[in-house]
Amino acid sequence: MCFSGGMGGMEHDSVKLANRLSDSFEVVLFCKQGSFIQELARRYSGNFLCEGVSFSSTAFSIAMLVRVRQLLRKRGIGNVIFFGASELKTLHFAFLGFDLNIIVRHGTTKSKSKNDWLHRLVYSQVNYHVALSRHLLKNVRKIVPPTKGVKYRIIFPSFEFADVRPEPKADCRELVITHVGRIAPAKGQLDAVCACGALADAGIDFRLNLLGGVEGENTEREIQQAIEHRGLGDKVSLRGHVKYVSDVLAASDIFLFPSYGEGMANAFIEALHFGLPCLAYNNTVFPEFIDMGFHLTLAEDRDIDDLSAKLLFIVRNIDEEKERAGANIGLATDYFNIEREKVSWADILV
Numbered sequence: 225m226c227f228s229g230g231m232g233g234m235e236h237d238s239v240k241l242a243n244r245l246s247d248s249f250e251v252v253l254f255c256k257q258g259s260f261i262q263e264l265a266r267r268y269s270g271n272f273l274c275e276g277v278s279f280s281s282t283a284f285s286i287a288m289l290v291r292v293r294q295l296l297r298k299r300g301i302g303n304v305i306f307f308g309a310s311e312l313k314t315l316h317f318a319f320l321g322f323d324l325n326i327i328v329r330h331g332t333t334k335s336k337s338k339n340d341w342l343h344r345l346v347y348s349q350v351n352y353h354v355a356l357s358r359h360l361l362k363n364v365r366k367i368v369p370p371t372k373g374v375k376y377r378i379i380f381p382s383f384e385f386a387d388v389r390p391e392p393k394a395d396c397r398e399l400v401i402t403h404v405g406r407i408a409p410a411k412g413q414l415d416a417v418c419a420c421g422a423l424a425d426a427g428i429d430f431r432l433n434l435l436g437g438v439e440g441e442n443t444e445r446e447i448q449q450a451i452e453h454r455g456l457g458d459k460v461s462l463r464g465h466v467k468y469v470s471d472v473l474a475a476s477d478i479f480l481f482p483s484y485g486e487g488m489a490n491a492f493i494e495a496l497h498f499g500l501p502c503l504a505y506n507n508t509v510f511p512e513f514i515d516m517g518f519h520l521t522l523a524e525d526r527d528i529d530d531l532s533a534k535l536l537f538i539v540r541n542i543d544e545e546k547e548r549a550g551a552n553i554g555l556a557t558d559y560f561n562i563e564r565e566k567v568s569w570a571d572i573l574v
Contacts, residue, residue, distance in 0.1 A: 225238075225253075225254040225255075225292075225304060225305065225306045225307065225308075225311075225315070226238035226253075226254075226255055226261055226306075226307035226308055227254070227255060227256045227259075227277065227279070227282070227288070227308060227311045228256065228259070228261065228307070228308055229256050229259050229260070230260065230439075231260045231406070231437060231465075232406055233331065233489070233490045233491075234307050234308070234331050234332070235259075235260055235261050235264070236264065236490070237307065237331060237381060237490070238253065238255070238261060238307045239253065239261060239264045239265050239267075239268070240381075241305065241329075241569070242265070242268070242271075242272050242274075243268045243271050243272065244382065244562065244565060244566055244569075245272075245566065245569060245570075245573075246268075246271040246272040247566065248566065248570060249303075249573065250272075251271075251272035251273070252272065252273040252274070252275055252295070252299045252301065253265055253272055253273065253274045253275070254275050254277060254292065254295065255274065255275070255276060255277070256276065256277060256278075256279070257276035257277055257278040258276065259276070262274060262276050273299070275295050275299075277291045277292060277295075278291070279291075279314075282310040282311055283310065283313065284313050284314050285311075285314050288311065288314045288315075288318070289314050289315075289317050289318045292314075292315065292318040293318050296318070296319075296322055296324075297322075301322070301324065302323070302324065302325060302574055303324070303325045303327065303573045303574060304319070304324050304325070304326045304327065305327045305329055305354075305569075306326070306327065306328050306329065307329050307331070309334070312328070312346045312347070313342070313346055316345065316346045316348075316349060319349055320349075324349070325351050325352075325572075325573065325574045326349050326350050326351050326352075327350070327351060327352040327353075327354055327572065328347075328350050328352070328353050328354070329354045329355075329356075330353060330354065330355045330356070330360050330361075330363075330364050330487065331356050331360070331487045331488060332360075332486075332487045333359070333360065333363050333485050333486075333487055333508055334363060334364075334367045334368075335367075336367070337366075337367055338367055338368050338369060339367075339368075339369045343368070343369055344369045344371065347368060347369055347371050347374075348371050348372075350371060350374055351373070351374065351375065352374070352375050352376070352377060352572050353368065353374060353375075353376050353377070354376075354377045354378075354379050354572070355376070355377070355378050355379075355487075356378070356379065356380065356381055356487050356488035356509075357378065357380075357487060357488045357509045357512055358378065358509075358512055359487070359508050359509045359512060360378075360487045360488070360509070361376060361378050364376070375572075377568070377572060379565060379568040379569060380488070380559055380560055380564070380565060380568075381488060381490065381493075381560060381565065382560050382561055382562040382564065382565035382566075383490075383493060383494065383497070383556075383560050383562075384562065385470075385494070385497045385556070385557065385560075386468075386470035386471075386474070398429040398430055398431050399423075399428065399429065399430040399431070399477045399478065399539060399542065400430070400431050400433065400475060400476045400477050400478075401416075401420065401430055401431065401432045401433070401476065401477065401478045401479075401480050401535075402432075402433045402435065402472055402473060402476040402478070402479055402480070402495075402500075403416045403432070403433070403434050403435065403436075403479075403480050403481060404435045404436060404469055404472075404473075404479075404481075404491035404494075404495075405435075405436045405481070405483065405489075405491060406436045406437050406438070406439045407434070407436055407437065407438040407439060407443055407444050407447070407462070408439040408443055409442075409443050410483065410484035410485065411436075411443075411483055411484075412480075412481055412482035412483040412484065412505075413434050413436075413443070413447050414443070414446055414447050414450055415482040415526075415528055415531060416432060416434070416480045416481075416482055417432065417434075417447060417450045417451055417454070417456065417460060418450060418454070418528050418531075418532070419480065419482070419528060419531045419532045419535045420432050420454075420456065420459065420460070420480075420535070421454040421456065421532070422532035422533075422535065422536055423535065423536065423539060424454065424455070424456060424459065426536060428536075428539055430459060430539070431459055431460075431461065432456075432459060432460045432461070432480070433461050433463055433472060433476070434447070434460065434461065434462045434463065435463050435464070435465075435466050435469060435472060436464070436465065437464060437465050438464070444462070447462070448462075469491065469494065470494065470498075473494060473495055473498045473500065474498060476495075476498075476500055477500070477501075477542065477546075478500060478501050478502075478503065478535075478538060478539070478542075479491075479492070479495035479498075479500040479501070479502045479503070480503050480535065481495070481502065481503065481504045482503070482504060482505050482523070482531055483504065483505065483507075484505070484507065484525075484526065485507055485508045486508055486509055486510070487508070487509060488509055489509070492504065492510075492513075493556060493560055496513070496518055496520070496549075496552040496553075496555070496556045497552065497553055497556035497557065497560075498553070499546065499549050499550045499552055499553045500546075500549060501519075501520075501521070501538050501542070501545040501546060501548075501549045502520040502521070502549070502552075503520070503521045503522075503523065503531070503534055503535055503538060504520065504521075504522055504523070505522065505523055505524070505525045505526060505527075505531070506522040506523065506524060506525050507525045507526075510522055516555065516559060517555055518552050518555055518556075519548045519549050519551060519552055520549075520552075521534050521537075521538060521545075522534075
């Protein structure tokens, strides 16, 4: 179940997991009627069922409650994997009276405590909390009330990685730096532009690709103003949604991702698999990648001066950084393996 109307990583992940599990289970994906998720699910038509639910409020919806109960009964559902948070207030009542194995999958960092009577009620039926990283699991234990008998798991997402890197790039052309993420506050595009200003100051030829749809018009305006202020109009491209992100990553030299906080960023994992030197802030999940053995560079959290210095270092040592990052390809294939993810989920499904 994922009732989000967005177009980000969580929405992609819900469809991807439904398809993964359909190899071994009869899967029904519950989503918002007319949503991006429903459209995305059509690509896998025949692998699993998709049921759209119409509702107007995520805080509490009688329409969602009634329709979900109808579908649970109609489809004979035994396991529920829920992506999200807000709709649980409604779903708690939709689940009453059914014998369900309820799993909440956590992919984003939460900041506001849920340890009040309402959330203790809402989470009281949950059997498992599944997080995508150690950071997220720690966050869940801190924010979400521990209910009776609940269990916790970490399950890494998996990827069907594209073929790694085409022909070696010519040394004479500009360096291509890429950021992937929706244009929204705290996703890091503004910091990336500011850091790339240091490259321009040093006389380094580069291009910065910013991939992702716009979810914050004010943020897009700030980014455009920063580009103009630094005179980077011919160096930075806001390319919007790109159908095949892997093609852009394959043509890139550096992945620059100064996000203020991620649970487990899909694009970052893909960049690691492509053997790209990756630069991020030292926050949330990113130190875990180093603990896992990946080579990447971390700047002090939200310190643009340090981010600029680290980016300049990578550029000036690009051949060595690419060689060291090459070892990430095999690690990513191992950690984010499809069969590993399917076995981990099957272990907690009934």
